[in-house]
C-alpha cells in the first residue's frame with residue numbers, strides 16, 4: 688500500500704503512479720476521475736500510434752461521464768483490438784515485429800486501450816496507475832517532461848487529498864453565476880474562462896488560495912478539472928438544472944498492475 692505524507696504529496700513532481708496509488712487507497716475518489724486521468728494521459732501519447740486517438744478518447748471520456756452510446760464504445764474498442772490483433776496474418780506479423788522493436792509505441796496503443804476498457808487492468812484506478820507508469824518514449828529520449836506532465840494531470844483532476852474540498856467553497860454562498868460559468872466551461876471545455884470563474888467565486892465569498900490559484904494559474908486543465916467538478920457538485924444541490932454527477936466512489940480497489948503485454952499474447 689502506498690500512503691504518502693502531506694509533504695511527500697506536495698513535493699512529488701515525476702511519479703504520477705505513486706500519487707494515484709495514494710488516491711486509490713484513500714478510497715473517496717470516483718472511478719470517473721481515474722478514468723478521466725486515463726483519457727488525458729492517453730491523449731498525450733496518442734500521436735505515437737496510427738489510431739485516431741482523439742476520436743477514440745472522446746468516446747472514452749463520454750463513457751466516463753455516463754453519456755456514451757454503447758454502440759460507439761463497442762466500435763471504438765473493436766477498432767483498437769483489431770489494430771492490436773489484426774486478423775490478417777501478414778499484418779499481424781509485421782505489427783508484432785514493429786511493436787517488439789518499438790515497445791514505447793505499443794505502450795501508447797495500450798494506454799488508449801485502457802482508457803476505453805479500464806477493466807483490462809481490473810478497474811479504473813488500476814488502469815490509471817498503469818498508464819501513469821507506461822514508458823512511451825524511445826530508450827534514447829529523456830522522459831522527464833512526460834513524467835512531469837502526468838503529475839500535472841493528476842493535480843488538475845484530483846484535489847489535494849489532505850485538504851477536504853468541502854472546506855474550500857461555502858455552498859450556501861455559491862452564486863448561480865459561478866455555477867453557470869462552471870457549467871459552460873465544462874460543456875465547451877473552455878478552460879480559458881477559468882479566471883472569470885475565479886472572479887465569480889471570489890464574489891461568492893470564496894477566498895481559498897488553492898481554488899483561486901488553480902483558476903488563475905497556468906497549469907493545464909482537462910476534463911475532470913477538480914475546481915469545475917467541485918463547483919458543479921456543490922451547485923447541483925442549489926440550482927435546479929441537472930448536472931452529471933460523478934459515480935459513487937468504489938469502496939475498495941483490488942487487482943495488480945501487470946506490465947502491458949504485447950500484441951498477440
Ligand SMILES: [Zn+2]
Pocket residue numbers: 843844901907908909912913914
Ligand atoms: Zn483545472
